[in-house]
Amino acid sequence: xxxxHLIYREIAHxxxxxxxxxxxxxxxxxSLVAEVSWLRLHDWRTDQILAAKSAETKAMMDRLEEDIRKxxxxxxxxxxxxxxxxxxxxLQSEERPPRFMPExxxxxxxxxxxxxxxxxxxxxxxxxxxxEQQRKIILMGVKGEVWxxxxxxxxxxxxxAAGQVVAGYELHQSLKLKAGQKIQFQGRELVVSxxxxxxxxxDDVTLWMNLGEMxxxxxxxxxxxxxxxxxxxxxxxxxxxxxQEIGRLLPDTRVIEFASQAIARAxxxxxxxxxxxxxxxxxxxxxxxxxxEQEALAAILIPLVIVAAGAWIGLLxxxxxxxxxxxxxxxxxxxxxxxxxxxxxxxxxxxxxxxxSLLGYALGVGAAWLRAPAEPGVMRLLADPRLLGAVVLAxxxxxxxxxxxxxxxxxxxxxxxxxxxx
Amino acid sequence: xxxxxxxxxxxxxxxxxxxxxxxFSLRAGxxxxxxxxxxxxxxxxxxxxxAGGMLRPDQGAVRIQGRDLxxxxxGQRAGIRARLAGFVFQQFHLLPYLTVLDNxxxxxxxxxxxxxxxxxxxLIERFGLAHRRNHVPAQLSTGERQRTALARALLNQPxxxxxxxxxxxxxxxxxxxxxxxxxRFAADGGTVVLATHEPEVARYASRIIPLKSLTAHSVPSHx
Numbered sequence: 001x002x003x004x005h006l007i008y009r010e011i012a013h014x015x016x017x018x019x020x021x022x023x024x025x026x027x028x029x030x031s032l033v034a035e036v037s038w039l040r041l042h043d044w045r046t047d048q049i050l051a052a053k054s055a056e057t058k059a060m061m062d063r064l065e066e067d068i069r070k071x072x073x074x075x076x077x078x079x080x081x082x083x084x085x086x087x088x089x090x091l092q093s094e095e096r097p098p099r100f101m102p103e104x105x106x107x108x109x110x111x112x113x114x115x116x117x118x119x120x121x122x123x124x125x126x127x128x129x130x131x132e133q134q135r136k137i138i139l140m141g142v143k144g145e146v147w148x149x150x151x152x153x154x155x156x157x158x159x160x161a162a163g164q165v166v167a168g169y170e171l172h173q174s175l176k177l178k179a180g181q182k183i184q185f186q187g188r189e190l191v192v193s194x195x196x197x198x199x200x201x202x203d204d205v206t207l208w209m210n211l212g213e214m215x216x217x218x219x220x221x222x223x224x225x226x227x228x229x230x231x232x233x234x235x236x237x238x239x240x241x242x243x244q245e246i247g248r249l250l251p252d253t254r255v256i257e258f259a260s261q262a263i264a265r266a267x268x269x270x271x272x273x274x275x276x277x278x279x280x281x282x283x284x285x286x287x288x289x290x291x292x293e294q295e296a297l298a299a300i301l302i303p304l305v306i307v308a309a310g311a312w313i314g315l316l317x318x319x320x321x322x323x324x325x326x327x328x329x330x331x332x333x334x335x336x337x338x339x340x341x342x343x344x345x346x347x348x349x350x351x352x353x354x355x356x357s358l359l360g361y362a363l364g365v366g367a368a369w370l371r372a373p374a375e376p377g378v379m380r381l382l383a384d385p386r387l388l389g390a391v392v393l394a395x396x397x398x399x400x401x402x403x404x405x406x407x408x409x410x411x412x413x414x415x416x417x418x419x420x421x422x
Numbered sequence: 423x424x425x426x427x428x429x430x431x432x433x434x435x436x437x438x439x440x441x442x443x444x445x446f447s448l449r450a451g452x453x454x455x456x457x458x459x460x461x462x463x464x465x466x467x468x469x470x471x472x473a474g475g476m477l478r479p480d481q482g483a484v485r486i487q488g489r490d491l492x493x494x495x496x497g498q499r500a501g502i503r504a505r506l507a508g509f510v511f512q513q514f515h516l517l518p519y520l521t522v523l524d525n526x527x528x529x530x531x532x533x534x535x536x537x538x539x540x541x542x543x544x545l546i547e548r549f550g551l552a553h554r555r556n557h558v559p560a561q562l563s564t565g566e567r568q569r570t571a572l573a574r575a576l577l578n579q580p581x582x583x584x585x586x587x588x589x590x591x592x593x594x595x596x597x598x599x600x601x602x603x604x605x606r607f608a609a610d611g612g613t614v615v616l617a618t619h620e621p622e623v624a625r626y627a628s629r630i631i632p633l634k635s636l637t638a639h640s641v642p643s644h645x
Contacts, residue, residue: 001524001527001528001530001531001538001539002531003531005524006517006520006524006528006531009517009519009520009524010519012519013518013519014519326515327517329515330515330516330517331528331532332476332500333474333476333503333509333511333515334503334504334509334528334529334531334532334574335500335501335502335503335504335505335507335529335532335578336500336504336531336532337496337497337500337501337532338496338497338500339497340531340532414476414477415471415476416471416476416477419467419471419476419511419515
């Protein structure tokens with residue numbers, strides 16, 4: 001016979017004590033395992049949600065990207081090419097000395113086809129005094145378009161023949177100009193060929209004339225100070241690259257995009273991306289917060305359950321030791337050493353821990369499984385052999401700790417006293 | 423075999439210490455069956471517990487086969503008990519959850535020996551318990567319980583048996599049977615120290631040592 005046989009027989013004899021101890025351990029282990037499993041399930045669900053949201057966001061952004069690309073290709077965007085160091089405001093200022101670039105740049109731009117630019121318009125713009133009328137105007141010399149992408153396209157700006165001018169709204173209204181009327185400008189006689197409707201911008205105080213005529217008037221032959229590149233049909237994403245290419249093609253110039261809806265759309269797209277990213281972060285934060293709350297609750301509850309279970313087992317074993325006083329006395333009379341008596345009690349605690357840990361693990365995993373979504377792989381996620389191993393190893397150790405004092409007291413009992421009592 | 427030299431023992435009582443044994447000595451050799459006879463409370467059980475190494479006397483020495491029990495630690499004394507002394511009690515003191523066979527074999531867990539299973543079966547057979555070997559104590563008669571306790575005491579083949587009122591709970595027939603077993607054990611070279619208050623029981627002994635309440639008789643050392 002082995003000492004384990006003695007342990008088994010005693011357990012079979014006092015089933016209730018063993019069952020109550022196992023029940024306490026089962027509850028404690030089940031709480032722990034369920035909590036760990038729930039947290040694992042939470043992490044797994046979080047990964048799933050975030051992955052789904054990421055994929056959804058990516059798909060949405062891809063769709064948006066494609067839409068923007070299509071929209072901006074059709075929509076086009078506008079650029080103005082200025083001499084280096086010049087701003088758009090400088091063009092309408094009298095105070096800044098005018099800067100120029102060769103008129104040939106417009107041809108170079110159109111012939112090199114940097115981008116699918118629909119309209120290339122060289123211009124000379126200057127704010128000056130109209131001496132005959134004693135007022136300041138913006139004089140703009142235009143050549144018409146040097147490049148049109150497609151023959152089917154209608155030119156944005158008609159060329160103005162020498163000797164003719166086009167008057168902006170405010171000018172022709174205030175000066176009571178009529179189409180076909182002859183006017184004097186810096187001693188030249190010119191004919192008003194067209195009156196423009198109100199635009200609500202600087203165009204209303206602008207007088208357009210033939211580029212060559214204006215160059216002659218201002219003594220800047222073959223020079224211009226602006227090229228308008230309108231309706232560039234390419235994805236807005238390529239803007240920076242196009243700007244670089246133009247910079248290389250037209251030295252000492254700068255490129256400014258303006259009045260471009262595509263830019264606004266691109267910004268909207270970026271904002272949408274930022275919002276999607278923020279939503280993802282918010283979801284992640286929400287899930288993290290949920291986990292923290294669950295952890296905080298577990299940090300209080302689980303130790304409480306474990307301590308309560310430990311105290312319960314300690315009490316049970318104390319009662320068991322008292323109940324077995326005569327048995328201890330007999331065994332000591334038979335020659336059992338204290339260590340052997342201790343082993344009887346601790347062996348029982350180990351068995352209690354083993355059975356309780358296995359039952360508790362199964363119960364904890366089962367409880368977590370009930371809360372888990374019915375998806376493949378969930379059981380594999382919950383049934384973690386490492387957790388099982390840790391629980392099965394640690395629980396008997398903890399049970400031994402809880403039983404140690406009652407077992408030690410039992411083992412150290414004076415057999416003579418016990419046998420004298422019974 | 424067993425030497426008890428001038429031991430004394432007193433217990434704490436509500437009105438002060440109560441002396442139970444005073445300057446008590448005895449020697450028991452192989453083949454002897456000694457009966458310690460006296461009324462209840464005179465210290466017979468105390469004497470047997472002290473002789474078995476389970477109750478340290480206030481003074482004096484106890485030796486089994488020349489080894490001073492109380493010069494040893496409790497583990498060593500437990501070892502001596504397991505190998506050299508068998509106990510038989512009035513209340514039998516069987517483990518309630520073990521069968522007859524397991525109760526007998528339980529003594530083997532304390533000692534170390536080969537062939538314990540066979541020896542246990544032999545003892546069970548010898549004590550007429552073969553048909554009861556798989557029964558638990560609650561299913562046995564009092565005589566069967568005491569015979570089981572006797573078989574358990576003999577499992578490790580100890581040279582000394584300490585029996586405390588072994589027939590106290592038995593009818594005369596079963597009592598006689600147990601005493602006869604003890605006498606045979608002594609006749610085979612063993613030593614039996616038997617505590618009893620019954621003169622009829624004491625008559626089975628080769629020597630009777632009377633023990634009076636509160637004062638122990640000094641027994642001549644040559645005995």
